[in-house]
Amino acid sequence: MPYNTESNYNAEDKIWSGPQCSNYFAPDISIGEIIFHEMRRHPKLIAQISDTENTVLTREELHLNSMHVASYMRSLGLVQTDIVGIIGRNTTHIFAVVYGCFFNGIAFHSLNTSYEQSTIEKLFDITKPRLIFCDGEDYEKVKSATEKLNAKIITMRNHQSGSISIEEVFATPVETDFQPARLEQGNDQTLAILCSSGTTGIPKAVTISNSRNILIACRSLTTDDVQYTHSTLDWLTCLATTVSSGVYSTKRIIADNPFDPARFLRVIKEYKVTWLMQAPSHMAMISNCPEFEQANLDSIRFYNFGGGRCSLEAQQLIRTRLQFDCMYFMYGFTEAGSIVSINYEFDKKPNSVGRLAVDYKLKILDEQGNTLGPNKVGEICVYSGQYWAGYYGNPEETRNVRDSEKWFHSGDLGYMDDDGFLYIMDRKKDMLKYQNIMYYPHEIEEVISQMPGVAEVCVFGIWNPLVGDKAAAAVVKKIGSKIQAQDVVDFVKGHCSAIYKHLHGGAIIVDDLKRSPNGKTNQQLMKAYFLEVTDKNN
Template sequence: MLDLSKRLTTSYNAEPKIWSGASEPSSYSNDLTIGEIIFEQLQKDPERICQISHSEKTTLTRSQLLENASKVGAYLRQEGFIEETDMVAILARNTTHVASLAFGCMFNGTPFHGVHPDVIESIICHSFNITKPRIIFCGAQDYDKLKHVADKMNNEIKQFETKMVIIDGIVEGVTNILDIFKNQLQPDYKPERFKNGIDRMLAIINSSGTTGMPKAVTISNSRKIFEFYRYLSENDIQYSPSSLDWVSGIMVLTSAAVYGTLRVITKEAFGVTSFLTLCEEYKITWTLMSALHITMIANSPEVNAKQLRTLRYILFGGDRSLIETLEKLQAYLQYEGILHQLYGMTELGCGSTCNLGPKSKLTSVGLIQPNIRMRIVSESGEALGPNEYGELHCHLGQHWGGYYDNIAATREIQDSDGWVYTGDVGYFDDDNYLYIVGRKNDFLKFMSKIYYPREIEEVIARMPEVAEVCVFGIWNEIDGDAAAASVVTKAGCQLTANQVLEFVAGNISENYKQLHAGVQIVPNLAKNLNGKVNRQAVKEEFLKATRQI
């Protein structure tokens, strides 16, 4: 296992008050697209198996994947996909031919809009009214819902008719990706070349939609999406439950192709039992998942050290993980430094910080990834120094296209100098480690004092009986936002609301951060489709239970 700490360093320049990751040159020319890079890499060791589908019992060699992807690229070119605005939609689970489809799009320079097939129809319609995909690729099980979406689009958009192509299963009378694979391929086929290919749009992924309908986030051909994982090799076996509606799904797909790993997939949703089976059967060395999945594994009675013995890198993000959870999981792992917490957002198109394991600062999201800069900014726009709370701004050092067809929203999140306003409140400590306190709009005010729910959550999470916690404010006209908490206990543990109240009182001195609105012990916390706790839904359940609504 490689020591990554030498690559992950953060420096602080006190004059402009900017923190920077290491300067690291790319291995590839800016004129190349990721599709061109992958096309070259797949030609090496052509008979080597590069993908195994556990759920479908299929394997693909590099030469098979290259041929299938090339045929998809040629098909798109034949169908008139030339401009950057000529898009396709991919609504797919991790099935056998998704990689061929995605790489074919990359070969042709065709952006794909990744949306999860379980998303409700109204959001899919909203999303596709923005990007107007000319082809929808989906599985047979989702055909009826998406055919209805396509018919709506065809009635509203008269320039072209949206086609349907099945990539998993069969629907009679509908084009199948297997039909595309039967096409003859010109022996001299090569990916399309574009000037400054690094800036061309690679994909579109929906924003989280926490403040309304999702926006269409453009993802460029930036090398950052895979180059931090250049430590990967042909000896690594990768698994991630993320599909192509997540940046993490694209990160895993591209890094596997560029660095020649074996990628294990399954179309089934994540489950602890299936994950342990994959680890043991395929000897997984590298995995990327959500913080929720980490919690599920650590607290599962099924887990044991033997099943996880081959893991060398466990990357996770999307939310915080409790210190106790990380320490509990670490006890099953063969080496220290396996757990890597990432911080990022869809708009950044990559993980932007990384914490390299439980022996570093566990409540921090770590140090800055190479070639990324950050600053902390006050409400008045003043740059702040170490240990001062403010909004985190990030600079990727290269072009980001913003939200597709939404200039106004792009200007709200990115300034003219390229700084992206994350909306997250945090600070850097004296050792240049980043800490995220909460969302800019999540702050609460009690008796004119500002606090963030996460500050209280981190204290409650230290209780050994606590599995999950969510803190929120209950407003009243005298005091403002009084803090309340919903707490989930670990299996077999007993905990009362009074014990939580007393623990907070004993560990937080400020009166305005006390749980003045009460505590509720609940069986679970409401979550969004992405696995993050839905704070508003938890609050509504609390209010109903206490008969305040």
């Protein structure tokens, strides 16, 4: 177990508290300053290997590239109140852009490359970046979306006419006594701006401060570790990996391809990855691919996953390939800036997201705002003790998610058990009712996941004016499985005594689930597709 996670419970206030943490680094220096000096300590170590672009950078090379980027920004007169835009894949030089921003104390706003032009336009109109870094294949889309901003656009590869190439940026001279900037607002200053999940409406621009909390899941890393995550810079998992790789001088493997489970398994074996941060949807794909039978995951010491549900069967299958008992289910959300809890005791508490991480407090509220004790389901509220600048340019939504006493209202429903282990039930907004009886999609998903032949499942409600939300399901079959939609309906009926949880809305078999840009299952898109398919068949 990497560190103590014992929780304390105040029965009078009904508040759980995680252990306190002492900081290794001086409290007044920024993330950028830490990374700048740590990279100079280990110049010859390999910092980064791109599996898709076949490039290798030492820490010395990455450090120099980052100073070139920082110097380019300084030559343009950018100051710490400016924003830099990023909309790119995990290509060779994108992380020099990130570290360059850190060295200058300038926040970047990172968007997903799959966003439509209209979404890019609305998001960048919020932060108004002066520079935007993107891949050449997205240049025209980004240019059209940001034409009102008069921003300079730098392409990372596949350079287009009218763009500035990253090689031109690297040609910027670096002063001999280059030093990282001190933060004008201290560590309360914004480090990065990411995007909320955005499953409904336009994603919000979520600020992340220079708080040390971003390192909570990474404090056991050493120079011997090899890190990998497939997520991109618009997600907290990639930001945390980028920061921790710089702070702890690890080797990092990157790739810019769409997730491919077979390639992923090869990457783990070839580069001897020790530390992994993964989306549950990718875990389902891995355990369901033909290459999994021969998978070698012996090198992994930390298999971290979170951001959604993963079936217990898929977790157990992957554990059979791990040499160490090192699969850790995490819970967190972008606004909190780090993980909130982590489960180091899989066998004892399967499907729990564990005990609170260091320096966090948690309470459970009912619909009237009353605090609840152990084993009672309500909204999960979290206190980090850290400064949060809120949603950039959106004070109203900021007040909705964080109250006057600085508690985050997560919108997630869950409970704490008697041992201080947290369980996530569903999103508050996903609660369904059939004949006025409340139920949650995950309850039915857990039943269907036990069905032989099921790889992944998404359950949602189909509104009916007479009875309310009829449960319906979209199912991905395992390779070789011959199950049909009616089999799924019958299985739920035979294994669930509560009639209101039966699949009164029906089921469909799909090749893959609809997902948000970060790989999470998008329930709304899946429901829309279900209605489209069933309307055609009726």
